[in-house]
Amino acid sequence: MPKETIPAPLPGKIIRVHVETGTKVAEGDVICEIESMKMENPILTPVSGVINDISVSPDQVVNTGQTIAVIEY
Amino acid sequence: MFNKILIANRGEIAFRAVRECRELGIRSVAVYSDADADALFVKHADEAYSLGEPTATNSYLNMEKILDIAKRCEADAVYPGYGFLSENPKFVEACEQSGLNFIGPPSESMRRGKPKHRARQLMKTNGIPVTPGLDGAITSVSEMSEAIKAVADIGYPVIVKPSGAGGGIGMKAVNNQDELVAAMKYAESIGSSAFGVSAFYIEKYISRMKHIEFQILADKKGNVVHLGERECSVQRRFQKLIEEAPSPVMTPELRREMGETAVQVAKLLKYVNALTVEFIYSMDTGEYFFNEVNTRLQVEHPLTELITGINLVKEQIRIATGEELGYTQDDFQLRGWALECRINAEDPFKGFIPSPGKITAYQPPGGFGVRVDSGIYAGYTVPFYYDPLLVKLLTWGRNREEAIASMKRALAEFVVEGIKTNIPSHIVTLEDEVFEQGDYTTSFIEERGIVKKMRG
Numbered sequence: 001m002p003k004e005t006i007p008a009p010l011p012g013k014i015i016r017v018h019v020e021t022g023t024k025v026a027e028g029d030v031i032c033e034i035e036s037m038k039m040e041n042p043i044l045t046p047v048s049g050v051i052n053d054i055s056v057s058p059d060q061v062v063n064t065g066q067t068i069a070v071i072e073y
Numbered sequence: 074m075f076n077k078i079l080i081a082n083r084g085e086i087a088f089r090a091v092r093e094c095r096e097l098g099i100r101s102v103a104v105y106s107d108a109d110a111d112a113l114f115v116k117h118a119d120e121a122y123s124l125g126e127p128t129a130t131n132s133y134l135n136m137e138k139i140l141d142i143a144k145r146c147e148a149d150a151v152y153p154g155y156g157f158l159s160e161n162p163k164f165v166e167a168c169e170q171s172g173l174n175f176i177g178p179p180s181e182s183m184r185r186g187k188p189k190h191r192a193r194q195l196m197k198t199n200g201i202p203v204t205p206g207l208d209g210a211i212t213s214v215s216e217m218s219e220a221i222k223a224v225a226d227i228g229y230p231v232i233v234k235p236s237g238a239g240g241g242i243g244m245k246a247v248n249n250q251d252e253l254v255a256a257m258k259y260a261e262s263i264g265s266s267a268f269g270v271s272a273f274y275i276e277k278y279i280s281r282m283k284h285i286e287f288q289i290l291a292d293k294k295g296n297v298v299h300l301g302e303r304e305c306s307v308q309r310r311f312q313k314l315i316e317e318a319p320s321p322v323m324t325p326e327l328r329r330e331m332g333e334t335a336v337q338v339a340k341l342l343k344y345v346n347a348l349t350v351e352f353i354y355s356m357d358t359g360e361y362f363f364n365e366v367n368t369r370l371q372v373e374h375p376l377t378e379l380i381t382g383i384n385l386v387k388e389q390i391r392i393a394t395g396e397e398l399g400y401t402q403d404d405f406q407l408r409g410w411a412l413e414c415r416i417n418a419e420d421p422f423k424g425f426i427p428s429p430g431k432i433t434a435y436q437p438p439g440g441f442g443v444r445v446d447s448g449i450y451a452g453y454t455v456p457f458y459y460d461p462l463l464v465k466l467l468t469w470g471r472n473r474e475e476a477i478a479s480m481k482r483a484l485a486e487f488v489v490e491g492i493k494t495n496i497p498s499h500i501v502t503l504e505d506e507v508f509e510q511g512d513y514t515t516s517f518i519e520e521r522g523i524v525k526k527m528r529g
Contacts, residue, residue, distance in 0.1 A: 010428070037419075041427070
């Protein structure tokens, strides 16, 4: 099965993670939210599939491009 | 005069306060988080002390840390700026207890100004025009039938607002009784689930409105003046983007009337220092209504400085030392026109997603009538911990046309590289014919499809 890596589109702090390894997701589901410049930015999955790996946890600081999750679809 | 002022803020407003201290011969003290160690306000202050961890609650909102530094460095006053602790009456009281002068209003004046529905009540009782609406908050479903009767008197459309909410959440405008019932149930449920407060209130909905605010200065002796108005109707999601002074709809008669009302509001709050009184202005009827007060300096205050020649930050410091204003309402004459564009670190081509990061190139505009209030430079990294405001770009002209022409020219000159800014959306706004005519409302950005035009 092909894998899709989801990178952080902006730097910030992870405030909530909505999935774990094995969670089934549909395109457009919210994986996590990154707080940046006082705004909560939801990170959506671009494909439907299963979370193969979730690389972030709440309170973690991420940089642009850093892997957030890997999805098998 | 004070000997040493601690500046309890960051960014452009902290740098501004450092500048005024230098001119007044007062030592300035910056307090900064780890994320701001390289910021201009830290470099230029006479003394600078670390607040540690960047998160706002652990740094710029941490009263204990800030008051401890103020004590150790022997500051005699605290300058709050806007945001952070500037509207927190507990901080004002803590300053007073530590023997520090808070450069702003007394805590009692702040408490009279918030929450919003209490301030509305105080104003209404004293004859200040407020938006027609129900006097108290509605707290239970059983009161809904009374609400329906009351709304019939006010007339549709009305807006239902949850009492505990902020930022427009749970608010609904309704046009008939069925929609009203649905909106009340919605406000009650979202209020209790999201904010823990099921109460809500109902006001007449002003569909084509402008946001017009008056600048007030008041001294400790009870002298109060207004410095004219600013219009802040160009907004996106309740965030102001472009402001101007005067307002294009203002007449000398209306300014006198609204200005006197604003002065009366300040007196009802027993206010001292700089205050902004916000009004809703109906484009359909020409009526105005008290909306709320901001018990601090506003981001857009330089507009007023440009058309009055009064340095508001210096006035705030002077008033806090107990000096009298030394001028009366008749001493003021507004001169020319001023515009402000807020330059934010956000990507307008990607839904205004925040764009913090390292600035690789920076060339601000200049020339006649251009003012740049900024806290950034080439090589500076914009942290993601705080709000996205980078620069306040202002222009002044003898009239509105000149101010707009200068702003278009200034935006075209402005170079910021390495991060994205909202400059492209300002350029589209300034080209818009409704903006040019000046009769825009708070729905302007959506109604005129500004974001879409930028893409096209």
